[in-house]
Each structure stands twice: as structure tokens, then as C-alpha cells.
Amino acid sequence: MNDTNWFHDLTTDEAKEERATLSQRVIAGLGVICLLVLVAVATSAHAAPMAEASEDGAKITLTDEACKLDAVSNLKHRATWQEKGKTYEGCYGVHPAGLVLAYFADKTVVVLSVQAFTKVSGA
Numbered sequence: 001m002n003d004t005n006w007f008h009d010l011t012t013d014e015a016k017e018e019r020a021t022l023s024q025r026v027i028a029g030l031g032v033i034c035l036l037v038l039v040a041v042a043t044s045a046h047a048a049p050m051a052e053a054s055e056d057g058a059k060i061t062l063t064d065e066a067c068k069l070d071a072v073s074n075l076k077h078r079a080t081w082q083e084k085g086k087t088y089e090g091c092y093g094v095h096p097a098g099l100v101l102a103y104f105a106d107k108t109v110v111v112l113s114v115q116a117f118t119k120v121s122g123a
Helices: 012-045
Strands: 049-055 058-066 077-083 086-095 099-104 109-113
Touching: 077 099
Parallel strands: none
Antiparallel strands: 049 058, 058 077, 077 086, 086 099, 099 109
């Protein structure tokens, strides 16, 4: 058998058709991958700040994103604490008693009244 016979016993036309079919499969596969990436980007792009509280140069922002801290399982949403040019990741939940409970990566725990927060406009 000849080692240069890449399309085992196919005629030239059959080999061209085989290459065309393979190209179509590759293009379709790449299209599916691009679609999945676009859906993932569009899904994460909707995340937005919902409310903020600030005092003495510190600002806590509550978002509708999922919590990003692996160590936290009972506070479902993402919060950030900005102070003196630094930003700390955190997670928060709202207690039925009207309290916002938050835990931050630097091990800070914050409990504030829901009334301390104002809705972020344009979110």
C-alpha cells in the first residue's frame, strides 16, 4: 500500500468531497463554540450594582451577581467594599428583619440596616 494515499482508495472527486465535508464539520464546531462564548459573555454582562451605602469614605456596593468567595456558602450575592483606594470582595444576604449581612475577604463582617442603602440608578 502506498503511504502517500491519504484518502484510501477514493477518487479525486471523492477525496475533494471528503475534505469539504470535514471543513463543514470544523466550521460548524467553531460556530457552536463561538455561540457558547457569546451566550456566556451576554449572561455575565447583565450583572449590575443594585444598592450602595457609604460613610466616612467607605462604600459598600451590593450587586445581583453570585458570590465569588469560595469560603462562603450561605450569602449568595456579591458585595464590594471600597475604601482608601482598595476594593475588597465580599458576599451578602438580606435578613427578614431588614438587615444586610455581609462578609468580606479580609474577614470583616458588616451588619447594616436595609435603609442605609440607596438604590443605584441606571442599573
